[in-house]
Amino acid sequence: MFDLILSQMINGFVWGWILALIAIGLTLIFGQLEIVNVAHGALYTIGAVGAYYCSTYLGHWGWAVPLSPLFLALLGLIIYLTTIRFSLGKEVIVTVIITYGLLFILEQGTLLIYGGVPRMIPNPIPYSIPFIGGRYPVYRIFCAAFSAAVIVALMVFLKKTRYGLWIRATRQDYETALNMGIPVQRVYAFVFCLGSALAGLGGVLAAPISSVTFNMGNNIIIDAFIVVIMAGFGSIIGTVVASLIIAMIIGVSAAFVNPVLAKVIGMAVMAAVLFVRPEGLFGEV
Amino acid sequence: MSLKERGKRWILFGILLALLIVAPHVLDPYRRYILTELLMWGLFALGFDIIFGKTGLLNFGMSSFFGMGSYGFVLAVYHLHVNLWGGLLAAILVSLVFSILVGLLITRFASHYFVVFTIVISMILFLLAMNLREFTGGDEGIIIRLRTLPLGPWDVSLRSAITKYYIILGVVGTAFFLVLKFFDSPLGRAIVAVKENEERAKMIGYDTARLKLISFALSGTVAGLAGGLYPILNNNTNAEIFFWILSGKAVLWSVVGGVGTLWGPFIGAGILVYAEDLLSSWLINIYPILVGGLLIIIILLAPKGILGTIQSALMERALQKS
Numbered sequence A: 001m002f003d004l005i006l007s008q009m010i011n012g013f014v015w016g017w018i019l020a021l022i023a024i025g026l027t028l029i030f031g032q033l034e035i036v037n038v039a040h041g042a043l044y045t046i047g048a049v050g051a052y053y054c055s056t057y058l059g060h061w062g063w064a065v066p067l068s069p070l071f072l073a074l075l076g077l078i079i080y081l082t083t084i085r086f087s088l089g090k091e092v093i094v095t096v097i098i099t100y101g102l103l104f105i106l107e108q109g110t111l112l113i114y115g116g117v118p119r120m121i122p123n124p125i126p127y128s129i130p131f132i133g134g135r136y137p138v139y140r141i142f143c144a145a146f147s148a149a150v151i152v153a154l155m156v157f158l159k160k161t162r163y164g165l166w167i168r169a170t171r172q173d174y175e176t177a178l179n180m181g182i183p184v185q186r187v188y189a190f191v192f193c194l195g196s197a198l199a200g201l202g203g204v205l206a207a208p209i210s211s212v213t214f215n216m217g218n219n220i221i222i223d224a225f226i227v228v229i230m231a232g233f234g235s236i237i238g239t240v241v242a243s244l245i246i247a248m249i250i251g252v253s254a255a256f257v258n259p260v261l262a263k264v265i266g267m268a269v270m271a272a273v274l275f276v277r278p279e280g281l282f283g284e285v
Numbered sequence B: 001m002s003l004k005e006r007g008k009r010w011i012l013f014g015i016l017l018a019l020l021i022v023a024p025h026v027l028d029p030y031r032r033y034i035l036t037e038l039l040m041w042g043l044f045a046l047g048f049d050i051i052f053g054k055t056g057l058l059n060f061g062m063s064s065f066f067g068m069g070s071y072g073f074v075l076a077v078y079h080l081h082v083n084l085w086g087g088l089l090a091a092i093l094v095s096l097v098f099s100i101l102v103g104l105l106i107t108r109f110a111s112h113y114f115v116v117f118t119i120v121i122s123m124i125l126f127l128l129a130m131n132l133r134e135f136t137g138g139d140e141g142i143i144i145r146l147r148t149l150p151l152g153p154w155d156v157s158l159r160s161a162i163t164k165y166y167i168i169l170g171v172v173g174t175a176f177f178l179v180l181k182f183f184d185s186p187l188g189r190a191i192v193a194v195k196e197n198e199e200r201a202k203m204i205g206y207d208t209a210r211l212k213l214i215s216f217a218l219s220g221t222v223a224g225l226a227g228g229l230y231p232i233l234n235n236n237t238n239a240e241i242f243f244w245i246l247s248g249k250a251v252l253w254s255v256v257g258g259v260g261t262l263w264g265p266f267i268g269a270g271i272l273v274y275a276e277d278l279l280s281s282w283l284i285n286i287y288p289i290l291v292g293g294l295l296i297i298i299i300l301l302a303p304k305g306i307l308g309t310i311q312s313a314l315m316e317r318a319l320q321k322s
Helices: A002-033 A040-057 A061-082 A093-113 A138-160 A160-173 A174-179 A184-204 A215-233 A236-256 A259-276 B003-024 B029-054 B064-080 B084-106 B111-131 B160-185 B186-196 B198-204 B210-234 B244-257 B264-278 B287-300 B305-321
Strands: A127-131 A134-137 B148-151 B154-157
Touching: A002 A040, A002 A134, A002 A138, A002 A160, A002 A215, A002 A236, A040 A093, A040 A259, A040 B305, A061 B264, A093 B084, A093 B111, A093 B160, A093 B287, A093 B305, A127 A138, A127 B003, A127 B198, A134 A138, A134 B111, A134 B198, A138 A160, A138 A184, A138 A236, A138 B064, A138 B154, A160 A184, A174 A184, A184 A215, A215 A236, A215 A259, A215 B111, A236 A259, A236 B244, A236 B305, B003 B029, B003 B160, B029 B064, B029 B160, B029 B186, B029 B210, B029 B244, B029 B264, B029 B287, B064 B148, B064 B244, B084 B210, B111 B244, B160 B186, B186 B198, B186 B210, B244 B305, B264 B305
Parallel strands: none
Antiparallel strands: A127 A134, B148 B154
16 A cells, blocks of 8 residues: 555656646746647647657657657747737737637647557666566656756756846846847747747657557646646746646545546645635745 | 617517527428527527626636536436426536536636636546546436426427427527626626726725626526537437537637627527538548637637627727717
8 A cells, every 4th residue: 555655656756747847838838928828738749749750760769859849849939920929918818719729720630640549659768677666667767857857957048048048037027128139029939939849848758658649638738737827837946846746646646536536636736725825836926 | 779779679689589480490400400509509608708708707618517517407307307497407506506616716816827727627527527437428428318398288299309499499598688688787787897897896896706706607507508408409418518629619609709799609609510510521620620720810810709890890980970
């Protein structure tokens, strides 16, 4: 019993890092562009599908790690230029409807291209290490470590580079940033591409763990929304912490109740947090 | 409104009503079914228009209410053996209670959180409905058979599609009329005031939280009532009804038709449901892509929808003349 809880917690912890990648993408897009990206899950799915294609046609899943996010960044750019940028500054419904429409398009497109059949990818790191009585797959440890590294790199990028400064400045005060000569439009586009790429990377990492289906994004988007709301928009570290907490709670609950009820528990936790602190655990008011 | 304008309105209503009453006898069964569907979906989209068009809260999870109403009806008929009216009553009660509970939880939140909450709730309900198979029947659903309907001293047979049409027309028409009257009433106008400017509404002394809750409950109940009509039309319900795409359709139909106009949802549903049923099967594959594209185009280029744009144009003309 204790073993079960422990292994669920560890799995939850690992999953939490992957979820953090996706949630950070979501919160970046919202923090910067005030857009609730309902299509975020579809971007994650496309990343995973890319991983499938790389694994099958290029021989190894590893190709997907650079290629999928790159593809998603490109896709994000196209999406931004054709639709998102016309919605900036308009009310919530405009952006939500646009991303909702994008969700329809992306998910159906994925269905048409990839098909409705769930497929598995062979484990890219088929080793396991001895762990508390059993063995734990190295691949999962790699996922957590890799995600953490990417997140750290992201934070360094935001804090230390000039572009990162531009991003933070634009978020803080659009007008002043504009007046200081920062290419605000490009910053917006960049953030959207970055968020998309992060979602895609999450998909790549998740692909060997679960199976790759055209609508796998719908499951993850619930968790991502829960995390982002609970953490509050704005803090990357906060999103990571919330991700880990939620993933572990859902993971452990799923051992005892129906996995869907586990999600409901996750949602209940989020609602409870919001009651006490409406701006989220780490949100900036 | 002048007497002449009122007269014009009543004449239009009358013509519309006459057309609707005659329709099932002149249409072929296929088109008759679509028209019946249109009424039901229009009512559903009306639920969205109430909470969004009239109150300004973007509820992207209308499928929750539709599903709750639908299952309320079916479960009451199946387990409690009530008749059609009992089923509709159950649909109304279930969705009313559900929307009050949810509304209490989420109407306090600001717009972005509110939207996400509605999305999350509807997705979770979908997963629950699909998973609790013993209770909901999953995607196969539950089949019911209502043979006759007690109507006063008579027992009307429910086998006929025309009877079903009139029942649905009656329910939708009555509900729509009541909603129209509601938004003409002081309470309805207070709700619209909250949408226009919540701060000012508060300053006047309105309890905006209570008003939002009332509107949310009304919106959910209307959508739930529409959900109760589904099993009347189709003799079953299933968990797929909770699917989030249905929520998107409510938004789409209202936006296309004209948000806030209350008639708009029916117009939007009319055009798009008809188009959807008309498309041949191969086009079904890209239909969601077309819907998505249409949503984007409409919200960017014609956000007021068909009726809204016409109304604005008419108002412009009236202003220019004066």
